[in-house]
Structures are given as C-alpha cells and as structure tokens.
Amino acid sequence: MLIRATFTLSLLTLTVSRSFDSGSSTINCVKCHATDPEKINVHLIHHSHDDVGWLKTVDQYYWGLNQSIARVGVQYIMTSVANALENYPDRRFIQVETAFFWMWWQNQEEVMRQKFKKLVENGQIEIVNGAWSMNDEACVNYQSIIDQFTWGFGILNDTLGECGQPTIAWQIDPFGHTREHGSMMTKMAFDALFFGHDHVIFGSAFGSDNTYHTPGGLCWDYLCSDDAIDDDPSSPGYNVNVKITSFVNDVKNYAKYYKTNHVIITMGGDFYYQAAELNFRNSDKLIKAFQNNTEVNLLYSTPSCYLNAVYQSQPVLETKTDDFLPYSNADDTFWVGYFTSRPNFKYFERVSHNILQVGKQLYSLARASGVSNLNVDLLNGLRQANGVVQHHDAITGTEKQHVNDDYVKMIHRGIIEVESQFSIIFNNLLNQSLPQLTSCLEANNSICHTSQTYDEFLVLVYNPLATPVDHIIRLPVQNASYSVEGPNGNIQSDVLEPISNFTFIKREEGPIVGGQDLVFVADEVPPLGIKLFLVKKGSENITRSKTFDIRSFGNEDLGFDLDENTNLLKSVTMNGQTLEISQNFYYYASHDGSGGRVASGAYIFQPNGEASVFGNASIVRSYRGNVVEEVQQKINDWITQIIRIYKSSSHNYIEFDWLVGPVDVSDKIGKEIITRFQVNNFQNNATFWTDSNGREMIQRILNFRPTFTYDPTKEPIASNYYPVTSKISIIDPERNLQVSVLNDRSQGGSSLNEGQLELMIHRRMLHDDSKGVGEALNEQQFGQGIVTRGRHWLVIGSRNETNKNATVSAQERFLAQQKLLQPWVGLETTGNLSNSKINELILTNYSALTSKLTTILNLITLEPWKNSTYILRLEHSLELNEDPNLAVPIALDIHELFQDFYVENVQEMTLGANKRLETVKGYNWEYLGHMTKKNTYSDDTFIEMKPMDIRTFIVELNRK
Numbered sequence: 001m002l003i004r005a006t007f008t009l010s011l012l013t014l015t016v017s018r019s020f021d022s023g024s025s026t027i028n029c030v031k032c033h034a035t036d037p038e039k040i041n042v043h044l045i046h047h048s049h050d051d052v053g054w055l056k057t058v059d060q061y062y063w064g065l066n067q068s069i070a071r072v073g074v075q076y077i078m079t080s081v082a083n084a085l086e087n088y089p090d091r092r093f094i095q096v097e098t099a100f101f102w103m104w105w106q107n108q109e110e111v112m113r114q115k116f117k118k119l120v121e122n123g124q125i126e127i128v129n130g131a132w133s134m135n136d137e138a139c140v141n142y143q144s145i146i147d148q149f150t151w152g153f154g155i156l157n158d159t160l161g162e163c164g165q166p167t168i169a170w171q172i173d174p175f176g177h178t179r180e181h182g183s184m185m186t187k188m189a190f191d192a193l194f195f196g197h198d199h200v201i202f203g204s205a206f207g208s209d210n211t212y213h214t215p216g217g218l219c220w221d222y223l224c225s226d227d228a229i230d231d232d233p234s235s236p237g238y239n240v241n242v243k244i245t246s247f248v249n250d251v252k253n254y255a256k257y258y259k260t261n262h263v264i265i266t267m268g269g270d271f272y273y274q275a276a277e278l279n280f281r282n283s284d285k286l287i288k289a290f291q292n293n294t295e296v297n298l299l300y301s302t303p304s305c306y307l308n309a310v311y312q313s314q315p316v317l318e319t320k321t322d323d324f325l326p327y328s329n330a331d332d333t334f335w336v337g338y339f340t341s342r343p344n345f346k347y348f349e350r351v352s353h354n355i356l357q358v359g360k361q362l363y364s365l366a367r368a369s370g371v372s373n374l375n376v377d378l379l380n381g382l383r384q385a386n387g388v389v390q391h392h393d394a395i396t397g398t399e400k401q402h403v404n405d406d407y408v409k410m411i412h413r414g415i416i417e418v419e420s421q422f423s424i425i426f427n428n429l430l431n432q433s434l435p436q437l438t439s440c441l442e443a444n445n446s447i448c449h450t451s452q453t454y455d456e457f458l459v460l461v462y463n464p465l466a467t468p469v470d471h472i473i474r475l476p477v478q479n480a481s482y483s484v485e486g487p488n489g490n491i492q493s494d495v496l497e498p499i500s501n502f503t504f505i506k507r508e509e510g511p512i513v514g515g516q517d518l519v520f521v522a523d524e525v526p527p528l529g530i531k532l533f534l535v536k537k538g539s540e541n542i543t544r545s546k547t548f549d550i551r552s553f554g555n556e557d558l559g560f561d562l563d564e565n566t567n568l569l570k571s572v573t574m575n576g577q578t579l580e581i582s583q584n585f586y587y588y589a590s591h592d593g594s595g596g597r598v599a600s601g602a603y604i605f606q607p608n609g610e611a612s613v614f615g616n617a618s619i620v621r622s623y624r625g626n627v628v629e630e631v632q633q634k635i636n637d638w639i640t641q642i643i644r645i646y647k648s649s650s651h652n653y654i655e656f657d658w659l660v661g662p663v664d665v666s667d668k669i670g671k672e673i674i675t676r677f678q679v680n681n682f683q684n685n686a687t688f689w690t691d692s693n694g695r696e697m698i699q700r701i702l703n704f705r706p707t708f709t710y711d712p713t714k715e716p717i718a719s720n721y722y723p724v725t726s727k728i729s730i731i732d733p734e735r736n737l738q739v740s741v742l743n744d745r746s747q748g749g750s751s752l753n754e755g756q757l758e759l760m761i762h763r764r765m766l767h768d769d770s771k772g773v774g775e776a777l778n779e780q781q782f783g784q785g786i787v788t789r790g791r792h793w794l795v796i797g798s799r800n801e802t803n804k805n806a807t808v809s810a811q812e813r814f815l816a817q818q819k820l821l822q823p824w825v826g827l828e829t830t831g832n833l834s835n836s837k838i839n840e841l842i843l844t845n846y847s848a849l850t851s852k853l854t855t856i857l858n859l860i861t862l863e864p865w866k867n868s869t870y871i872l873r874l875e876h877s878l879e880l881n882e883d884p885n886l887a888v889p890i891a892l893d894i895h896e897l898f899q900d901f902y903v904e905n906v907q908e909m910t911l912g913a914n915k916r917l918e919t920v921k922g923y924n925w926e927y928l929g930h931m932t933k934k935n936t937y938s939d940d941t942f943i944e945m946k947p948m949d950i951r952t953f954i955v956e957l958n959r960k
C-alpha cells in the first residue's frame, strides 16, 4: 500500500485544508477521530463498491431484481447505512457512485433525505469520487471523464450542498490506471487519488489480496459468511481474542509497506452494507477490543482523515511519472483484452459522446437566445447514460451481454431525447422552418430512410468545433446519379459502392433500396456553425462503379500504391515523404484456458502463440472519383477493407475502412483480429508511443517498465499491449520520421517489431477468462458472430518539418479533434419548401462565434448550467514540444467570443466546474508543486491558454 499510497499522493497536488469558504461562513464537513503517534493507527474505511452495471443492469442492481444472479439491491445500502449511523456518531461510511445515489435520493422521502444530508454535514458520511460512475481509465476519452465528474458534482451540490463535494478521488476497481486520469483529478482539485489493481509487482495494497475487500475473518456483511464477534466471555462462542490475534498479524504485515504509522484498511466489498448494522455492530466491537492495545490503535476513518493523518507525519514521497498499464495479476495474465472487447459498443460510446457535445452546445445557444419552448432537461438522459457507460465494467466490454444490451438501449434513448429538440433549435437559430430534420445514425450500416427514399433532400451540417472544418458526408442513396448543390453552386460528389452488402443481406428486412453511397465534402462549415446542401437525384441509372486495374492512387502530395502480387499496401506518400509501408490483417488464436493458463476472455488477452496472417488480398474494385480515390480489398469471406484518400487538401491522411466478421470460429478456436502496419527500413529502437485518454503521449518500450522489472518471456505479446484511445506512433530518431495510426474508438495496440504497429480490432472467444463475468465474449447479431466496422487514419511525416502550417504531430492533433467532435448531419426532405426557400437555405452560413479560434484551441464544453449560467471550457490541444510555432501560449478575450452574446460574470472553476479556482487551497507537501493559480487579469474575460491547458469557466451569456 505504501508504494501505492506514495505514488498516489505524489502524483497529485494536494490541498491544505478540508474546510472551505462558502462565502459568508466556513463549513467544516470532516470530523476525524484522534490518532496515536506511538501506535500503528489502523484507519478502517467502511465502503460499498457498487458497480453501475456488470452482472446485472443498473436498474436491476438498484432495485434488487434478477436476484438469482446476485442478491443485491443498492437501494437498501444507503438507507441501511443512514439508519446505522444515525445514533452512533463515531461510525463512518463513504459513498461513491453518484448514479446510484441519485436514484436513491429521488426515491426517498424528505425525512430520509434530511437524515442522510445531516450525516454528510457532520462528517459521518463522506462523499468520495462523486463522479456518476467509477470510470474505466484505459478506454475512456478525457472529455468523457470531465463530463461525468462534472455532472456528478452538480447533482451532489443540488442534493447535499457543499459538504457533498468530494475531496478524494477513489478508483479502487479499474484494471489499470492512466497518467491522464491522475492529471485530471489534480485539475479537479482532489486532495488525493486512492486506487486499487496495479501490477502484481507492487504486492498487497488494499487488504491482503490486492483488492479493496475486508480482510479475512472480518467479513460480517450480509453477503459474507465470517463469524460475528462474540465478546461475551460467558458465551461458549466467545471469539474476540482469536479475531484480534489474526487481525494484529495482518496489520503488522501491512504496516511494513507503509511509510508512516498510518495504515488504511478497507472494510467493504461489492454491494456490501445492504444490512449495515451487521457490519457496524461488529466493527464497534473490534474497535472496542483494541481500546487498551499497546501497539495498534483502531479507528473509524475516511480517506480524507487518513490523508490528513499521513500529511501530519510528513513522509518523504516519491514521484512517478509513467502510468499503471498494463495491469496484470499474474506473470502470464494481462488485462489488456478489454482495451478492444465489444468494439461496436466502444464506437457507439464515441458517437453518443459526439452527439452529447453537439447537444450541449445547441441547447446553450438556444437557451441564451431565449427560445421559449426549449426543454434543456432533455440533455439529462444522455448525460447520465454517458456517465454510466464510462464505468469500468461498461465501456470496457466486461459486463454480461444483457447488461451491455441495456447500456446500448440507454444511450440510444438518450440520443433520441437530445435530438428531439434539434429542429426547434436550428429553426430558431436560422429563423427557418425545417420540421422533419432527422439524423441517420445507421448510415454506416447502409440505412438512412430519407436519403434512400426521397429524390431531393437538404443536408444540414452543424460543426461543433471552434474552427471551420471540411466534413466528409457519406449517405446511402438509391441506385442513381446525384447532384449536390452548396452555397457556391454545384459541388463535386461521387456515388460509390459501399464497403459491403453484408449488413443488408443479413438483415431480415433486407435493403431499403439501392446500395450506393453518395460522398461529398461539406466544405468550410463555420465554427459552431451551420451550412446546408441540396441533394438531387439525377435521371441516370448508375451501374456499379467501374473497376479499374489500378494500383496507384493519389498524387505526389498524398497517395498510396498497392503491391502487384499481394494487392496489399506497398507505399505511402504524404507530407513530402514516401515510405514503404505494408498493411495486413492477422489473428491471434485465443488460448482456451487449458494447461493451467487463463483463457482469453473479455478482460484478458491470452494469445496462443504468435499472430497468423490471413493471406493476400484480392481487389474487388478500385475507383478514382471526384472526391475520393479508393480500392476495396477482400482478404477472405469475412474481412474486407477500403483504403482511400480524399482529394480535399484538408484530409491529409490515408483512411482504412475495415469490415470484420463474423469471425470464423468453426474450428472451435477463438480469434482476435489485428491490423498490422509494417514500415520498411524503419528503426524505432523498440520504442513506441500511445496516447493517454486522448491527450498526452506516453513512451512505451518493448519488454520494459520504467519503475519495476518483470519477466516478459512469460507473456511476450500481451505484456506489451497498451490502450490506444486515439493514437499510436513510432518514431525513427535517426531520420526524424514519425508514423502514426489514429483510431475511431479505443483499441489495444503495440509495436512488437521494428517498424511495426498493430491494433486489435475485433475479438471473438469461446471461453470465459474467470474474472467474474462468467460469459465467453462471443457477441452475436442476426444469429451469427457480430460484424464490426471501423476506421484507421495513417499519417506519416518528418518531425522537423512543417507541412500545411503544422508539424506532423500537430496535424495529428487536429485530425483526432475532428474525429472526436464531428459535425452533426441532419436530413430534411424538400417536399414542402418552395424553390426560393431552398435557395435561401443553401446560402446559410451561420456561426455562433464572432471569429474562428485557432485550430489549436478547442472549445470542449459549452453547456447549459444552473441558474441560467453556462459552462465554458477551453483547451489548448498541443503538448509543449509538438510544434515550435503553434505550441505556444495564446491569449484571447472570451467576452467577445460569441456573435449574439457577451460572455459576462466569468468565474474560473476547477476542471469539474464545482469549485471556484481561487478558493482552492493546496496541502503543503513541500517537495511537490502547488496547483498553479491562473493569472488573474484585471479584466476577467481576458485569458491565456498554455500548451495542454484546460480552463473551465462558469459564465453568463447575455444578449448583445
């Protein structure tokens, strides 16, 4: 634990005091029991770990349904704890998951709410973490972390007031920990982050078996079966001495790992405390039994009391600057499969994140404009669904299938609700009337009712970035020619065969019509702005796009070649460089768990040997169009891929659009599919880089960990897998070349050989990996294994040159940004519109901003908040050394940011928008840096953004 605790503390900047200024009065919400400097102080932390979905759905866990899976009803936990604490002021408990707290709160009568609130105010219940869920760290994007903490904090403030604001971050169950998550917690002004599950090398941490569970012999919970403490000497079952002896041994053992005489012991487990009196009554007795102990002082505590006690002892702490990935609980058992598990769900999470951000912006603009019939609460469903799916058994893909189905339903319902007001909002912003505006969530699956049914329709594009974008629109259409008209007349388009007819062959109802994709570029869509395009069906019937026997695509600025014999990628040209790069699909045979190894499953990636290649490609068709040049490769009956480039100069990358599945397991062997890029003559010296939650890149060295040694021969492949949330890169330092692959969802990836990059894109296994979920990860659809489709974007370039006004790293940042926050596209039939109205509409050039921000400034949040305020969050998207010209501080005046409103009454907040930055005080750990206070200019709307800064403001938007 100490190793962990020291890292934990040192990673973060700590604040000095637990009391804080609430304006007029100072509230102190924490009451700690006395500790004894002469003894080992054992801080007992009573907690319940309540997964927001895993074996049961959130709803089933909350209410206590589906009890044969687990006898759990979270609703009883909070009630039972409140009752157990009420008349016992010494007892303590921590409450963690705000999603469950909110369900509980809504279902309580006022008496119970007040009882709970009082316990929070008098320090008996401490709210820790406070996020909607305890998010996974490997697969989540930083923006989703920020969102789900912000929403949790807001609900806690609304219900419990200021004492409900957590000061401790608590990540005891996620399977590995990222640097970026730690950094986010610092920016949220948490005093410390406590976490569980790290590499086995660190030994025991929380409790004896590296978990957050109650130590052996002391598990008195309703879900446990240890004997209670019998401290009546006249009782035949009197056992208090026995209990104490074994506990003292445990404590002395733990104490060796700690740097101070304070030891933390967690008293809890998954869904404990449904009958809290069982736990507290026995803890009372245990504490009492230690009353006169000369060595050990036992006390009810909370993480902030523990932290405070450690702080008083002033231990010397160490700093760790890498992360805790990948996690393994044995030399040959690496928890890296979940980086890729359930690839479609991981993609859907990105889509829903995108729509939520668009929704928050649009509702903000509409509310600030005074749209009368707007219901901003329609954002809440998706806010909460997205918070839930960040959970460490949700986005990870480690939940049971029926729970995953429920998550999908939850997100989908949220999206429908958010989008339900878009027509009202667009009509208001544009002063128009577009009554039927609909999005096409299934366009990537060749389904879009409007574009496939109507001969003429409008395409509305809303850009959520603060900088203009050229957005590729791709819509399934009828088997015909099409024209596309923008504000400056007709624009180029292509009608292409889609990647495969697989989905509509298998789908029961069959294709709606046709089977062609219309592709065009919605160019220069303004920042936070809208453009419209008119699409008209032509008279000409299209036969399938022609096949050319071409193997060379693009030109000297951007292009790629295929090999004549293998039909695989051979070389790539971009940013003034040409590199020989091949790419192909391979599979790892999943280990079946025989011979004492753990099987490959939802959590664990356990390959049975090296990857096998599927073979060469055949060319289905190739195409040189007006907008794209592309080739469709077929690898086998269930793997196809389009490699393409766009002719628009703002799309400076090679796109790989792959379709994989149903993975063939007819040989009874599970398979995990990877795409692998091989760059010839490239020396990256066993070093590669992966992003941390979509932000800073972290160096990875093959078979090596910066802070400890391990034996890579036990599992040479999986032990080198890392999460890739947005990008993986290799660099040849001799030639200063960089090759990167960006992705559209989180995946596992590695570089196992020189010049190589691989990403795992699909997994289908036939065995469970014995980590609790109890199901093999073998997703089904249409009665077969699930098919997944996704994209990779390959970028190459020299690191010391600037192309297109940016270094290759900066280009990759903008690309990642554009893929994370894509424009929202809505369709509207023209049936009821006059020609003059249509002409007027396609001249629309709306932007909510007065001017575009520079591409490196990201407006990551514009969100309607309490009492007619808004959250405004800006980010400088570059790291310090990513671009000599662009990675520099930028000053701007946010007062004038918006076209129609002044930004006024600006309050700078911590990252979670719950504390005014100026009120944050830091624990004074001498050897650590303090949270840097931002410059306060006399004009509070004039701000400066430094590389990697994120700054959060609560503002008013007042109409000009």
Ligand SMILES: *[C@@H]1O[C@H](CO)[C@@H](O)[C@H](O)[C@H]1NC(C)=O
Pocket: 288, 289, 290, 291, 292
């Ligand atoms: C501890 O010592 C006090 C004073 O001698 C005594 O009253 C109390 O019963 C003792 N407690 C235990 C658990 O032995």
Ligand SMILES: *[C@@H]1O[C@H](CO)[C@@H](O)[C@H](O)[C@H]1NC(C)=O
Pocket: 501, 502, 505
């Ligand atoms: C669908 O694709 C398969 C394989 O590429 C092809 O044989 C078949 O003709 C296609 N069907 C349709 C309806 O286009």
Ligand SMILES: *[C@@H]1O[C@H](CO)[C@@H](O)[C@H](O)[C@H]1NC(C)=O
Pocket: 539, 540, 541
């Ligand atoms: C296009 O195809 C439709 C349906 O197959 C047919 O009715 C129509 O006559 C065709 N038009 C032309 C111009 O060939």
Ligand SMILES: *[C@@H]1O[C@H](CO)[C@@H](O)[C@H](O)[C@H]1NC(C)=O
Pocket: 157, 158, 161, 866, 913, 914, 915
């Ligand atoms: C918390 O709630 C109080 C009372 O409603 C409000 O005054 C305060 O601004 C809220 N704090 C935040 C950060 O929203």
Ligand SMILES: [Zn+2]
Pocket: 049, 051, 173, 174, 392, 393
């Ligand atoms: Zn958990």
